[in-house]
Amino acid sequence: MADPTGAPRMISVAFQHHLGQLPFDVRFEAPAGVTALFGPSGAGKSTTLKVIAGLESPKTGMVTIAGKTLLDTERGVNLRPEARGLGVVFQEPRLFSHMSVRRNLLFGAGFRKGGTLGLDEVAGLLGISALLDRDCPSLSGGEAQRVAIGRALLSAPHALILDEPLASLDQSRKSEILPYLARLRDHLAMPMLLVTHDLNDVAQLADYMVLMDTGRTIASGPVTDILADPVVAPRLGIAQMGAVITGQLNAHFDDGLSQLNCAGGTLLVPLTDDPLGTRYKLRVLAKDITISLSQPKDVSALNTWPAIVRAIRRGDGPGALVTLECGGDMLLARLTKRSLDGLELREGQACWAMLKTMSMAPAQIGA
Incomplete structure (x- = not known):
């Protein structure tokens, strides 16, 4: 899924904001591959995703992806969420229960034209080809989450935003979906932002990592560098180092x-x-x-x-x-x-x- 403009698939984020009494100062870049946003509850991970997706407007800042400006407060640019070209997957799959798996997927395909992935390819990548005619209420948690990811992919996004998609799954269902997320990472030339509380998810899936705390970016870079850095390791907890x-x-x-x-x-x-x-x-x-x-x-x-x-x-x-x-x-x-x-x-x-x-x-x- 190369960008037709030839621009690198990179998300660049820099913004300052206030949410209640918590000041935000977030700055990082996320290249193609999986970038994990990691930090304790209240660190500002979900708010950061909302700013990127256009669901929260910061006081000042800029967000660009593949050379396209989504937000630039100095220039008065603030694209609507539906105009940002992002595929968003939440902790809960949020499938349309009255639709089959196929119709849920095609709903994504009808939302935005110009994608290079078709229904059959997405279903194959996510291992859901045999589920296309199933009713959504009959799906397991892992199956439903894979359908939600497929629906987001078929909307022809420039990037995937994954807000704790594994948090509601038990270990067996999580083990079921992790290989498919790894397959997407290796197959798609697009940035994937993943919020997770599990460092094992970070280690298995992520190429890059953004460590956040109290609304600030503490460190960002390759996972292998961040997790081996004795300066930032204590923020992960003694047992997690x-x-x-x-x-x-x-x-x-x-x-x-x-x-x-x-x-x-x-x-x-x-x-x-x-x-x-x-x-x-x-x-x-x-x-x-x-x-x-x-x-x-x-x-x-x-x-x-x-x-x-x-x-x-x-x-x-x-x-x-x-x-x-x-x-x-x-x-x-x-x-x-x-x-x-x-x-x-x-x-x-x-x-x-x-x-x-x-x-x-x-x-x-x-x-």
Whole structure:
């Protein structure tokens, strides 16, 4: 779905606003792919989406997409929501219950002309071809949400706005829909803004991340950089600190383990039934990383990688965070200040990172 003007598929957002007593100062850019808006409740994520979609008018600001200005308060530009060319999907599917799946999808297609995706292609991408003649009330939560996404796609949008589309689904339904969202990310050359409260969703789906708090943009950039940054990691919560690495499945073993090839070396994980060659993004928690100054021997940890210390941040309490570079992958390790001082760690120092194989739950492993 290349833009006919040749303009890059980029959302650029910069606005200042007040909502009650909360001042907003939001600035970020979202390229093609999935950009996750992440932060605690009340951080301003949904308000930001409303400004982009034209449902909220800020005091000052600008929003552009693919070179088209949607909002520019200095020039008096503020396009109506229906003129912005955005596909919006909410937490609840909001399907028309009196219409079949097919008619719901075609409603989107009739809303805006000029799309390059047809009904059959969208249904195939989302795995809903067999559902076209079903009544919407008979759909599961995951099926209904996929239909809602398909309806938005068929409106020929310049970008997709996904406001917590997974929040109302249980884990099994969420696992059902995640691969389809990943397929859209890889197939469509458009920005997709995803609001979520789950860092596992961020790790599996997002290429970029915007971290928000109290109406402000705290950090933005590639997910691998943000999640491995010891400066911003404490804002994610101690239990949520970690990094994202990628790997390709290259072996299965009879003892219940599978092996991935990663930039830092091979990685053993709990058995997956995916075929060899499958690519994964894995979220590795900081609490599960151990550091050694020498190559580990006679230890139970099966995953040991040579590493370089890239950053150290001491916390206010007894802990510290260490960013490690492992063959191009960045890991974040959480250890005590006593361990940090005992090892005499410093930036640029060579060491070894150890990761327990069983520390990675299935939710942290995704294609």
